[in-house]
Amino acid sequence: MAPKFRAWLDGGRPSNYVAGDFRKRTDGDGLTGQGGSMAGKNGPDGTGETGRGKQHEADIRDDDLERRRRDLEASLATRRPDRLEGKDDAKAGSVAGYGQALKLSSEFIAGVVVGAGVGWIIDRLAGTSPWGLIVFLLLGFGAGVLNVMRSAGLMAEFGQDGKPRDPKE
Amino acid sequence: MTADKVDPIHQFNIVKLIPINIGGYDLSFTNSALFMVATVAVASAFLYLSTSSRSLIPGRLQSVSEMAYEFVGNMLRDAAGTQGMKFFPFVFSLFMFVLVANLLGLFPYFFTVTSHIIVTFGLAALVIGTVVVYGFMKHGLGFLKLFVPHGVPVYLLPLVVLIEVISFVSRPVSLSVRLFANMLAGHITLKVFSGFVVSLSALGAVGVAGSVLPLAMAVALTALELLVAFLQAYVFAVLTCMYLNDALHPGH
Numbered sequence: 105m106a107p108k109f110r111a112w113l114d115g116g117r118p119s120n121y122v123a124g125d126f127r128k129r130t131d132g133d134g135l136t137g138q139g140g141s142m143a144g145k146n147g148p149d150g151t152g153e154t155g156r157g158k159q160h161e162a163d164i165r166d167d168d169l170e171r172r173r174r175d176l177e178a179s180l181a182t183r184r185p186d187r188l189e190g191k192d193d194a195k196a197g198s199v200a201g202y203g204q205a206l207k208l209s210s211e212f213i214a215g216v217v218v219g220a221g222v223g224w225i226i227d228r229l230a231g232t233s234p235w236g237l238i239v240f241l242l243l244g245f246g247a248g249v250l251n252v253m254r255s256a257g258l259m260a261e262f263g264q265d266g267k268p269r270d271p272k273e
Numbered sequence: 274m275t276a277d278k279v280d281p282i283h284q285f286n287i288v289k290l291i292p293i294n295i296g297g298y299d300l301s302f303t304n305s306a307l308f309m310v311a312t313v314a315v316a317s318a319f320l321y322l323s324t325s326s327r328s329l330i331p332g333r334l335q336s337v338s339e340m341a342y343e344f345v346g347n348m349l350r351d352a353a354g355t356q357g358m359k360f361f362p363f364v365f366s367l368f369m370f371v372l373v374a375n376l377l378g379l380f381p382y383f384f385t386v387t388s389h390i391i392v393t394f395g396l397a398a399l400v401i402g403t404v405v406v407y408g409f410m411k412h413g414l415g416f417l418k419l420f421v422p423h424g425v426p427v428y429l430l431p432l433v434v435l436i437e438v439i440s441f442v443s444r445p446v447s448l449s450v451r452l453f454a455n456m457l458a459g460h461i462t463l464k465v466f467s468g469f470v471v472s473l474s475a476l477g478a479v480g481v482a483g484s485v486l487p488l489a490m491a492v493a494l495t496a497l498e499l500l501v502a503f504l505q506a507y508v509f510a511v512l513t514c515m516y517l518n519d520a521l522h523p524g525h
Binding site: 203206207210211213214215217218219222240243244246247248250251254260 | 432440455
């Protein structure tokens, strides 16, 4: 945090960072710190600051860019399975809707049936009829809705917390 | 004879071919068992014969089995990562069994193994059993993290965990019901429309002319059933991959 603050004190306003990044890209050598410093020297200098401050700023900008690139890759990795699945669904073509409807309805029915079954078994074993059936039928309804939303892709999968999946694991 | 034509459920009757009784349990070899054996035999024979030449430039049959391999392999890798490939034999066997059983069932007079819920539930129980056993083996009690979503307030946790558990238990049910219901409904519809053709054409010239419509419908339905047979095998395998992914990475 401290070096970033110093860079900010050195001159470049935050709004100029973005413009500098773009200019570096259009120069065609936006790969490393060296390229960044060259761009700083060659590029049109809107702020009129000294070269040393620019160079420092470029290093930090590269660090920041690197971190942001890694973040982007990680967040892309979490989304990739979903997108591939969607592509496969689209491949099925005209029957995709038919398949989807059967899938969603069976997911919902399964939730309700399992809830009712668990409640009935609890009633049988504990003699709490009809409370187990009532409570677990409602819970099964909830589970059915959860199943449907999950298989429609509107809800996170089991135990997911939005963190990127470790590629090595 | 006429009862056969009218009753669309008749095709699902289980017939004992070789009665076997061991210790009071009925272990007879039925027509269902016969077609399961036929399914395994056809799938194995196809894969064995089509890959026996193993040429670098695959022929037609060889490329079909290579496509099946690639298809299931990519599916598993997409859903469960490279680590999931240790389950490849399992998923591939399931996929081939369901696919060949569905396709065999399309032949007239053949028995459809997957139109009985006990068969599909057996397959689904195998899948979920593998997931649970492997999950506990690999992660121990950490596997239970699967039922605890992140970012849920503590006072809601018991309710949410209960719902998640029911949702997990409902997976094999929905997996088996989906396959079974698709096959059952498809075959009954096919039988009903074919029955229309027979009973209409018994009514004379007008009936024969009218029976063209259900005949066209039966042809179209056969094509649809072919698609459904493949699609359901695919769905079964994809969901298996997704569930295996939960066993491999609970809580990610």
